[in-house]
Amino acid sequence: MKHIAIGILGAAALGFMASAASAGTLDTVKQKGFLQCGVSTGLAGFSAPDDKGDWKGIDADFCRAVAAAVFGDASKVKFTPLSAKERFTALQSGEIDILSRNTTWTSNRDSALGLDFVGVTYYDGQGFMINAKKLPGVNSALQLSGAAVCVQSGTTTELNLADYFKKNKMEYNPVVFEKLEEVNAAYDAGRCDAYTTDQSGLYGIRLTLSSPADHVVLPEIISKEPLGPAVRQGDDQWAHIARWTYFALLNAEEAGITQANVDEMKTSTDPNIQRLLGTEPDGKYGADLGLSNDFVVNIVKAVGNYGEMFERNVGSGSPLKIARGINALWTKGGLQYGPPIR
């Protein structure tokens, strides 16, 4: 029901919004004193509240990084949990300032929805999970013909699922829910044979099932899912801030700047590091973006570099234990690449 409420509110907001162009998002955020960040309703490793109610995960940390860049204080973030259906309307209507919610970057979303994607914070792909105990002998997604498949509505996952079964001339029976918790509960109760979503999500969801050891993730990856944060289209300054926050995380990792050594690094004489950390005399890297010159220092102090963020939330430091794989830096054979600061 909530998405309709947001839809109507969004429609109403569009109707009653002053028609004159509103102030830039950066000014609005500074005036409010905090960043309103749209996250998922609870996906381990990306954005999920821990037992104290603090949001944890790559997506949540990205918002903290933006808050650190803007305010120098990573705690100035408020999180809005959104279902897959609610997320775009929430961003379009101005309810949130940035959407950091394991959202796949697609052409339609980038061009027709009034959004701008900032970058790819996690390269993912869609997979399937089954209960191996109940379905012995199934070890490939190609054996799933006739299965009931649980999926969340309004996602690219739902579309890829239809395409995959059609391409392979297989039948299936979609069991579609709006909320992630409902899909999880239905799968756990045995309403479906298979669960499909991004592979990283499957590992996270498996941990929340009643007997995680019974479930296996099938090897097939059926789609490209570049997940990343998005902002409203038409506010270039704000898009640049979000994009260069992301690049700052990557460049810090490449330069070997970590949460632990960032203060030490400020005394570095390496011009690359000086430019990045704003210690170069007359440097204008931060000022050009509308931020303070030492904004990268604030980011790294708050959440660490990209590698630290990854390991802490989904990698070896987390229960998910996902390998860096294609999410490694380009220098280590991965796809993560930060443009130079000049």
Next chain:
Amino acid sequence: MASQEILREEPSRGSFVNDPRIRGLFFQTLVVILLFGSIWWIVHNVIENLQRLHIASGFGFLKSRAGFDISDTPIAYTSDSSYFRALVVGLLNTIIVAVAGIVLATIVGFTIGIGRLSQNWLIRKICAVYVEIFRNIPPLLVIFFWYSGVLAVLPPPRESIHLPFGSFLNQRGFYFPRAVWGDGSWLIGVALLLAIAMAWFVVHRARQRQKATGQQFPVFWTSVALIVGLPVLAFLLGGMPLTFDFPKQSTFNLTGGFWVKPEFLSLLLALSFYTAAFIAEIVRAGIRGVSKGQSEAAGALGLRSGPILRLVVIPQAMRIVIPPLTSQYLNLTKNSSLAIAIGYPDLTATAGTVLNQTGQAVEGVFIMMIAYLVLSLVTSAVMNVVNARMALVER
């Protein structure tokens, strides 16, 4: 008339400001201008803001390929169909669950309502407890009760409960054999239509004869014999063109046969049992609203208790029952949008998916509102016709 003439003849104390007609006209024009002005302002603002935010608008997206699948499709639909067709599928699913729900709720509601007036203490109390329980629980909880509490505890497909006539029950739903009609089965349909026409004719003639001569005719049993007998005869004559498709166990699920999914079942049961509690109260109020003198007078004329209820009490009770019953039917239809909580693909769910896949929030919400408005207006119109026929004809 008289008062208007007086007002017109009086030249309103000189000033037209005090003329009630001109004043009325002025304020009505003002309200109309304000109303249309604000509608125009909102629409204009929406369009301008959509353009400013670079959001595509318009209804052109309805023709594009939907790309997602829907679990219950009353009409042919694949992921290659258009968004428009997806919305039609959603609307049909809403109509199916609403109509089935209205029928079931009416049956249960009337039974419980009459039960509350029973002479039997136990029946009366059971019906009262039913009404108090279901009336006081939010419908969403009733839906969850059926979906998670009742249907989800059934066994998995491989351990299905076997029921008579090759039917199965498991947590994926209820499966029963589907009738497959062979060649020549059109004859049965024709026979059925013929039987209904003949039954109608018999009813008509019997009523005329009773009016003219006072003699009664066993209309009910004749009609039953016609409506059951003729199709059976046609079935036998046509060489029994009927086979059954039985549900069978396959790798994952049961296949073949007719399959009612748990989402539909729990939504239907929840909506009808919830609404039935209100209908029961309406029926009870209606019957209580017929004065006792009516049935006493009918008794004095020599009618037995059955005909008294059927011919005297219920027709008068219906006049009280139908208007609030219409509201309950509308409520049931609108409450069917709670389907989204358990994944039944009704209009709200499919329109929500379309809205999200296309990002056309304004258009999506608009389509949903119009569809529910039209559904409600049609229901009201039908019920108004019924009401007009039931209304007391004053002579």
